[in-house]
Amino acid sequence: MSDYDDVCVLLPTMDEVETVARVVGAFRDVGIEEVLVIDGGSTDGTRAAATEAGARVVEQSGRGKGQAVREAVREHVDAQYVVMADADATYDAADVDAMLDPLFAGEADHVIGNRFADMRPGAMTRLNRIGNRIINLAFRGIHREGYRDILSGYRAFTRESFLRLHLTADGFGVETEMAVECVKNQVPVAVVPVTYRERPGGSATNLHPIRDGGVIFLELYRKAKTNNPLFYFGSVGAVSTAAGAVMTAYVLYEWLVFRVTHEVITIGAVGAAILGIQLLIFGVLADMILSLHREQVARLERALGERDSDEPRETDESRGRDEVERSIEGDD
Incomplete structure (x- = not known):
């Protein structure tokens, strides 16, 4: 019996054909058989590449990363533990043990991978790095908790704790909303160091710094209504x-x-x-x-x-x- 029998890796995707097969293969190589790709309507062959690499592929009914994560965990995941990552090959599948250990030990119900602990050259532009720092400081000031990297897409959590969170964000604000809801619902959170790499050549980011940064700040302030x-x-x-x-x-x-x-x-x-x-x-x-x-x-x-x-x-x-x-x- 594998230590990962009750673990599911969740990969939300949107036009990630250049990297999705590599990411699926990396997680399967470390011993996790259940890899779920929930796709937001890719037109570049992402779903076919993920299926060929051994993932279970579901096409989401709505749009946006937040909607994809909610739909996947609530309707398509039966495992007790969920590892959420991006399909752009910026995260290291070898860090999955560090992500899952606090859950297995009962020390936390939600784990955040801190990208700043081992950020490789070129992984983040100076503008994005400054923006991330400001957002994390704002989160600490508004919600009175320091998680170091609330925008990290590398997460691990128990399915039960996820279902306790009231999540409504449809886009990239989902990570921020998850962090705020963990504070609000007093979910035990652990922060562990992870490696963060530059996107491989040929793959394009779906993130728009100005637009999505504004959405994240708005989410921080909106959630303060019930938390602070x-x-x-x-x-x-x-x-x-x-x-x-x-x-x-x-x-x-x-x-x-x-x-x-x-x-x-x-x-x-x-x-x-x-x-x-x-x-x-x-x-x-x-x-x-x-x-x-x-x-x-x-x-x-x-x-x-x-x-x-x-x-x-x-x-x-x-x-x-x-x-x-x-x-x-x-x-x-």
Whole structure:
């Protein structure tokens, strides 16, 4: 029996004929028999090349990498462990042991491969490297967790933990969304070093740095609404309050120095200040509600865990725990 009998490698593809067979073969060479290629409508022979290399090929029903990953894991994967990688031969199949070890050991339910640990020359342009660093810093600041490389396409996770994530992104924002959802749902995450290579000659990237970078930043901010509401509402509130303060200072200066009034600007300054203060207050209240919600969920999980561990005996003690659980559910 192989250590990889319950592992599936997932490769989302779109016009990857130059590299897909090499990637499929590399993962099969390290001992993983189940390689699933989910294709987004390639027209260059990607599906035929993957099939010939020994992969199971499925054509996705929608468009975009995010939709492909969701559809594949939910409908086409039965294995307990999933390794997700790109089909462009930039990742090393030999790193799969490092990716799976934290899952097998029970140390994590989601593993991210850190490309910056061993990034080969030419693997990433200077613009992309700077953009990645900025996005990772923004993620750390907004979501209060440092995963070092949230845009990495080399992931390993348990299927059960993936199904706990609420994923909606259809394109390249899926990696960012997965990282945010792991924080939000308190999924144990491990970060391991992996090798990242330059794309082989002849293969073209489907990534558009400016467009996809904007999508990723928007995803970071949008997800802050439910994971860090103080930042989500507070940032807009701070900008609005600052704008009101600047307009107020200008109106006062004009009136004190030149005796000129600006009624319209004054109204705008007051409105901006009021809106900003309201958003700041709302952010604080939302953050308090989120903290209380997380505490209640933790209490309920502990109570259910205690009940499951001592379930068979119907004693005064177990009846007392049932009363506590009913009380907790009543509070919720």
